[in-house]
Amino acid sequence: MVAEPWIPANERDVVVLGALEAVRAFSDALDRMYASMRGDMDMNTTDLAALRMLIIREQHGEVVKPHDLATHLAISTASTTKLLDRLTADGYLVRKPHPHDRRSRIVALTDEARATFRKHFGERLRRMREATEPYSDDELRTIVRFLADMERAMLPE
Incomplete structure (x- = not known):
């Protein structure tokens, strides 16, 4: 089934279109940033995605098993290995051994990985944090909710 082109018919549609175009532009900017980082770090897309996932999970105090990586990256067990x-x-x-389950293993970042990631991402992250300064806490909460809704909308059915 091919979707018909959507043409804004009222002011609300124009605002919605603007929001969706902003999401697309932001996504394109992320793609360019990650492409630059992959080149700088001499790394493929999946490797960089794995490091990003590990950094985020580490910041939340979560451990990551190889299966978690495979699921997140949607790759096979062999590819994960x-x-x-x-x-x-x-x-x-x-x-490393899992801290609570001796039968299981986890993967963890090295200090070198953290330093390399900070070197290539730190300045961009600082500028992104700076860009949030004009927004109130309530506005940022709305942005977070909006982006979470966009993420769910893009998941396969």
Whole structure:
């Protein structure tokens, strides 16, 4: 089924279109930033996505098992093993025993990975934090809710 083109018919539609265009522009900016980082770090898309996921989970105090990475990246067990081997050999990850389940293993970032990520992402993150300064807490909460709704809308049915 092919969707018909949507043409704004009223002021609300114009505002909605503006919001969706802003999301697209932001997504394009993220793509360009990650492409630049991949080049700077000599890393493929999946490797960089794995490091980003690990950094976010680490900031939330969560441990990551290889299966968690496979699920997040939507890759096979074999591909996950290759990814982990590659990032471990490059000094970005270590495999460790799970802190609560001795039968399980987790993957964790190395200090080198954190430093490299900060080197390539730190200035951009500082500018992004700076860009939030004019917004009130309530406005930022609305933005967070909007982006979470957009994320859910893009998930496959």
